Amino acid sequence: MMSKLNITSQLSDSDIRDLKILAAMIVPASKDYDLPGADDPLIFDDILAAAAPHSATIASAVQALNTIARDLQATGFADLAVEQQETSADTFRKHHAAEAELLEALTVQCYYRDERVKNNLDMDTRPPFPAGFELEQGDWSLLDKVRERPALYRADSETGKN
Amino acid sequence: MTEEPVDVLIIGAGASGAAVAWSLLDTRMKIVCLEQGGATNPADYPSTGNEWEARRSSDFSISPNQRKLKTDYPINEDDSPIKVANFNGVGGSTVLYAGQFPRFHPSDFRIKSLDGVADDWPVDYKTLEPFFEENDRMTGVAGLAGDPAYPPRDARPMPPVPLGKAGQALASGFNKLDWHWWPSDVAINTEVYDGRDKCINLGACISGCAQGAKGSADVTYWPHALRGGVELRTHSRVREITVDDDTGMATGVIYYDEDGVEQSLKAHIVVLASNGIGTPRILLNSKSKLFPDGLANSSGLVGKNLMFHPYAAIQGIFDKPLDGYKGPHKAVQSQEFYETDPSRDFVRGYTFETSRGMGPAGTAMTGMGYGRIPWGHGHHKAFREMFNRVTSIAAVCEDLPEEHNRVTLDDLLKDSDGIPAPRISYTLSENSRKMLDHAVARGTEMMTAAGAREVLTLAPIKYAGWHLMGTARMGTDPARSVVNEWGRSHDVKNLFIVDGSIFVTSAGVNPTSTLQALALYIADQMKQRLANLFD
Ligand SMILES: Cc1cc2nc3c(=O)[nH]c(=O)nc-3n(C[C@H](O)[C@H](O)[C@H](O)COP(=O)(O)OP(=O)(O)OC[C@H]3O[C@@H](n4cnc5c(N)ncnc54)[C@H](O)[C@@H]3O)c2cc1C
């Protein structure tokens, strides 16, 4: 099982607020698709739990995001207007690619295992094992054409020996 | 109390170590295998829980540097565009392998004679053929006889895995272009086989098969070897092989047990089966008066000629739903571009192997990685265009041996027992680059023919260093090879190497079928020569 350590003791409230904004920027809620965003309380709690082993990287990512925000508008990331938050996030992704990829991965891994999201995608909500899945055989007559081909391997010597 | 010397000491319980342990059972010798990892429990594999995708980035990551388990050793791979993928435990890397199980072709053993590059092997396809067959039976291979890309072969032990929607789409693409394809030989049970259940399409082969349907060495050879009396000591990490300074023979090993306590074990025969990185690491760590540059290294070639298979990925996005995350990763392969063709600007060739699809998180991460799925409002629409609608092929490109691609010991990095860790230096050759370009162009053409609306490509794949070969090559000339034509060290007459390190060249297919056949062949040679094994 994945670690369920708590990252909240290692991040400040404002760090967590920034992370939540960022999670919603990665996967926002959608009325059109009737889907929660990654800042949904259940999903976001899962993200925080999954982030625990990476607390140092996450803390420095949030710090980097705020440095970018302050360079832009002399204020923290959370206090920026939405458009400026987006600009800061773009800069963050460009200059802190590894941290951004980690946040992205944690966000989508937790988002897409949420039962509501899986139901919405018509997925089974159970784990793959033990029931497994069906897979159709497909059309094996496609192979007839290949069966007609001459051998295409090379002999391993001039003498033609295999 | 000092332990009695054992007859055979095998280091590593992966694909090759397991095969040798089982094969040597007939000799009734006392065989002990030391394995640094533990035995995994299929009930703990990711597919048994809802976190199955996330665990691919944590405790079931294919990268030891990301997994960071106590049983792993770190690898300095800063100087390589391709990163190592492995697993350390009973079954070795086969616990995570995809089970694609093709053999080398006859021509692969003769590339110097045929194409004027690298070296010929000191063994050939015909010699290994009975061992390929034996290994297929022991492993449980599904597939179909009659592939025109290979010499005629016996019927496979089981029928092939289903094409599924993805395999069918790709097969049609190959057919449209009149290119070869054939159902892949895979180490996956399509029927109940050797007491193991059949595949139920969990789609999680590279995170361990909870069903036990995938022929990883922990469930194929090991149960038989253990029943026959082989002793397997897990959580036993070998630091070095010891030698007698007078005779130059190996005397045994020094290892650390689960509690990190140093132990020693004496042996009459030492067999290294620790893979293309682990084996040179142990040899280079085994310095002594007689072997100041590392054991069995009079040629200076230990650690050199590291070969991966550079991989190209070609992913197609289709309008119609495909199989998504359901079903074994592998279905069919194409060897249209396998053999050397003088009209191309590179020598040797590659196999296209198909990969089925991805789960939702995998889809989102892949889409974001390619810039195809944005952050923000466009996410859901772009995600739906990809989810269950992507399938891919990968080109397994033959890597030629080059001495500057190598494993050395890192000056600073150590594992949890304080043993110096390996460092790899690897550059992609011009030949590989051209081959990858060719594969990307041809793969894109095929995906389009198969009906893909959009094609995404990547070459080389970064985390695809799963085939580890060449770092203690075999040959008849002691100045140009580390082991002889039957796996015995030229320098140390009771030391054998049986893993991918001894490969002379890499061919353009996944190595494990050939690697295990070779291990069985070496074990057979040992059995035939028991009376004068050390002469
Ligand atoms: C994700 C993934 C997918 C793959 N897919 C395929 C595929 O589809 N087809 C294919 O042919 N191959 C595939 N492979 C490669 C395949 O797994 C290897 O070729 C094969 O396992 C190599 O066998 P081996 O015996 O050389 O080494 P391994 O199987 O790696 O075993 C080596 C063992 O030695 C142990 N060891 C190392 N050092 C020490 C030490 N100092 N002391 C004690 N023990 C030690 C290790 O812990 C390990 O268990 C894949 C690998 C990975 C990781």
Ligand code: SF4
């Ligand atoms: S797809 Fe088949 S072989 Fe792969 S993990 Fe699932 S049951 Fe095992």
